[in-house]
Amino acid sequence: MEAATVKKGAVEGSATWSLVDRIGLAICWALGLLFCAIAVAIVVYLFVQGIKFLKPSMLVTPAASGFTESESGGFSDALIGTLIVAVMGISIALPAGVAIAVWLVEYGRPAILARITESTIEAIAGIPSIVLALFGTVIFSSTAVGFLSRETEGVVFGRSFFAASAMLSLVALPLIVASTREGLNSIPRHVREASYAVGKTKAATTRRILLPSCRPQVATGMMLGLGRIVGDTAIIVVLLGATQNFAPVEGAPFPLNYLRGAGTTLTNFVYEASPTGNLNQPQKAYAAAFVLLLMVLVLNGAADVVHRRARKVGTWSS
Amino acid sequence: MEEELTPEYGPKWSDQRVERMLGALVCFVVGLLLAMIIVVFIKGWPSFAHNGLSWFGPGGDVDDQLNAIFLSGQSGAEYVYTFHAWPLIWSTLLITGGAVLIALFSALFVAVFIVEFAPDWMSNILQPVVRFLASVPSVIYGLLGVLVLVPFIGNNLISEPQKASVAGVISLTGYSLLAAVTVLTIMIAPLMVSIFSDGLRSVKPGWLEGSLALGVNRWRTTWKIAVRSARPAIVAGTVLAVARAIGESVMLAMLSGSVGFAPNPADGLIFIYEPSRPLAPTIIKNIDQLSSPPGSATLFSIAAVLLFSAATFSLAGSVARRAMRKYGAA
Numbered sequence: 174m175e176a177a178t179v180k181k182g183a184v185e186g187s188a189t190w191s192l193v194d195r196i197g198l199a200i201c202w203a204l205g206l207l208f209c210a211i212a213v214a215i216v217v218y219l220f221v222q223g224i225k226f227l228k229p230s231m232l233v234t235p236a237a238s239g240f241t242e243s244e245s246g247g248f249s250d251a252l253i254g255t256l257i258v259a260v261m262g263i264s265i266a267l268p269a270g271v272a273i274a275v276w277l278v279e280y281g282r283p284a285i286l287a288r289i290t291e292s293t294i295e296a297i298a299g300i301p302s303i304v305l306a307l308f309g310t311v312i313f314s315s316t317a318v319g320f321l322s323r324e325t326e327g328v329v330f331g332r333s334f335f336a337a338s339a340m341l342s343l344v345a346l347p348l349i350v351a352s353t354r355e356g357l358n359s360i361p362r363h364v365r366e367a368s369y370a371v372g373k374t375k376a377a378t379t380r381r382i383l384l385p386s387c388r389p390q391v392a393t394g395m396m397l398g399l400g401r402i403v404g405d406t407a408i409i410v411v412l413l414g415a416t417q418n419f420a421p422v423e424g425a426p427f428p429l430n431y432l433r434g435a436g437t438t439l440t441n442f443v444y445e446a447s448p449t450g451n452l453n454q455p456q457k458a459y460a461a462a463f464v465l466l467l468m469v470l471v472l473n474g475a476a477d478v479v480h481r482r483a484r485k486v487g488t489w490s491s
Numbered sequence: 492m493e494e495e496l497t498p499e500y501g502p503k504w505s506d507q508r509v510e511r512m513l514g515a516l517v518c519f520v521v522g523l524l525l526a527m528i529i530v531v532f533i534k535g536w537p538s539f540a541h542n543g544l545s546w547f548g549p550g551g552d553v554d555d556q557l558n559a560i561f562l563s564g565q566s567g568a569e570y571v572y573t574f575h576a577w578p579l580i581w582s583t584l585l586i587t588g589g590a591v592l593i594a595l596f597s598a599l600f601v602a603v604f605i606v607e608f609a610p611d612w613m614s615n616i617l618q619p620v621v622r623f624l625a626s627v628p629s630v631i632y633g634l635l636g637v638l639v640l641v642p643f644i645g646n647n648l649i650s651e652p653q654k655a656s657v658a659g660v661i662s663l664t665g666y667s668l669l670a671a672v673t674v675l676t677i678m679i680a681p682l683m684v685s686i687f688s689d690g691l692r693s694v695k696p697g698w699l700e701g702s703l704a705l706g707v708n709r710w711r712t713t714w715k716i717a718v719r720s721a722r723p724a725i726v727a728g729t730v731l732a733v734a735r736a737i738g739e740s741v742m743l744a745m746l747s748g749s750v751g752f753a754p755n756p757a758d759g760l761i762f763i764y765e766p767s768r769p770l771a772p773t774i775i776k777n778i779d780q781l782s783s784p785p786g787s788a789t790l791f792s793i794a795a796v797l798l799f800s801a802a803t804f805s806l807a808g809s810v811a812r813r814a815m816r817k818y819g820a821a
Binding site for chain 1: 804
């Protein structure tokens with residue numbers, strides 16, 4: 174920290190550099206500005222298109238079959254589907270991710286299992302989501318878990334909100350584990366020892382001291398995970414069934430009939446409504462993409478705020 | 492705080508019990524990954540078994556082969572498995588390689604810029620920008636590519652004589668290697684920037700100060716000392732970006748053109764305008780065929796190749812990161 178401030182204070186200008194070095198610095202500036210320009214272009218373009226094509230009625234009317242953009246309704250099912258998937262996915266990923274991080278940092282015995290677990294988490298982070306989706310079709314098409322999706326005469330359909338959320342939670346898991354671990358690791362040893370000294374068990378220390386104090390990191394991981402879940406398309410296309418409306422299962426009680434049925438999300442809607450998809454309604458695709466981008470922006474902004482606040486508050490050593 | 496001291500965690504939450512429960516969860520996740528690897532390979536095995544090593548080789552038209560496979564599954568006649576995936580693999584290599592090379596170059600410069608040279612206001616803008624670019628869903632990149640970039644390439648960059656020159660083989664519409672590589676670069680560069688700049692930040696300041704004290708200017712110091720000692724971070728970031736790029740399916744399904752065609756660089760620069768289709772989009776485009784045995788075996792064999800290569804790359808990346816930690820650079 175000290176060195177950085179000194180360096181910033183006494184910056185050596187580039188005037189004395191050789192030409193090659195100065196060209197290099199110019200490339201730095203150009204690429205930096207290019208990154209900013211791309212980001213601004215994406216945001217501005219989608220905002221302009223989104224505001225032009227998004228009508229409030231689209232948010233509350235489900236998709237209908239029709240040939241023109243005016244006949245085909247909106248994407249309320251997709252919007253609700255995104256929310257369902259986000260809530261269900263994160264409610265699996267959050268407890269599991271925190272538990273794995275706690276085990277890795279606080280327990281971590283035998284050491285070989287800890288190494289294997291670390292590699293597993295990193296491998297899961299690197300696995301393409303399309304492969305996760307294919308694996309999901311195998312799991313959820315087996316008759317043992319037929320109650321999680323549509324089942325007709327012993328043949329399990331294997332596409333449902335349960336299936337998609339379970340697989341999407343794997344997408345969010347590595348982010349939550351990494352972020353929680355970072356938080357737990359930043360708590361110094363003496364905090365734990367103080368808790369043990371007053372007779373708390375390890376489990377109670379974790380529950381009462383460690384987890385509350387790394388809440389900001391857990392929240393950051395959760396936001397990032399949510400962003401990934403909301404933005405994922407491959408798993409949705411494969412595991413939620415290729416519909417544009419909810420397809421509830423008959424004969425099940427209220428929330429379950431929808432959750433066991435197929436559905437759609439915003440990402441799937443954008444994919445299908447783009448010119449390469451089956452619907453080909455670019456205007457609606459823009460509108461849905463705008464809503465999706467807003468969600469991701471809000472989630473990212475929230476993660477940023479939480480992260481910054483955590484840095485400001487959370488200093489154990491001082 | 493008084494009641495906090497009472498032993499509220501009785502035998503139900505004893506340490507051994509909690510440890511065992513958490514351990515069981517961890518074992519479950521590890522088991523899940525193993526099961527995934529095994530299941531994907533077993534499901535894909537018939538395709539590998541029928542084709543042997545020629546699965547990876549060229550021969551015939553991939554799209555015709557895929558059609559034959561899917562038709563044989565529907566008609567109930569003898570299953571066909573013949574599949575030579577070379578055009579798809581070649582397309583994956585070209586798109587991934589191109590995007591990673593461009594992204595490596597630009598991400599390195601941007602990371603150096605953020606860490607060393609940008610004024611405070613500039614790096615305060617750039618860091619959120621990089622995070623934003625990394626978090627935009629791939630389907631949005633795909634949509635913008637389809638509606639903005641592809642028409643631009645098709646109408647403005649590809650000239651009529653160029654279209655005519657390959658008209659007998661393939662039609663150039665703008666869905667091309669160029670579009671795919673451009674958008675993929677934008678998608679993976681932010682990931683690389685964030686890992687690179689973590690690495691650059693953790694270079695010991697004493698090393699840089701030593702170099703500066705010898706009269707080396709800041710630019711040379713950064714490239715000769717900081718970038719070199721952050722090499723493990725650069726390797727790790729690149730490798731993770733490769734893994735991400737290999738697995739990208741949705742955006743490439745929208746932009747790459749969805750033709751099983753192998754663009755040939757020997758044809759001259761025109762090859763960057765030619766459409767193709769990498770491995771991952773092949774799965775998502777043909778996902779309806781999952782119900783027929785030969786179709787599902789073919790799709791799972793593609794998934795097995797993707798899984799193997801992506802897992803290898805991400806493990807290599809984590810090994811590089813571990814090396815980085817060992818040398819005190821992270």
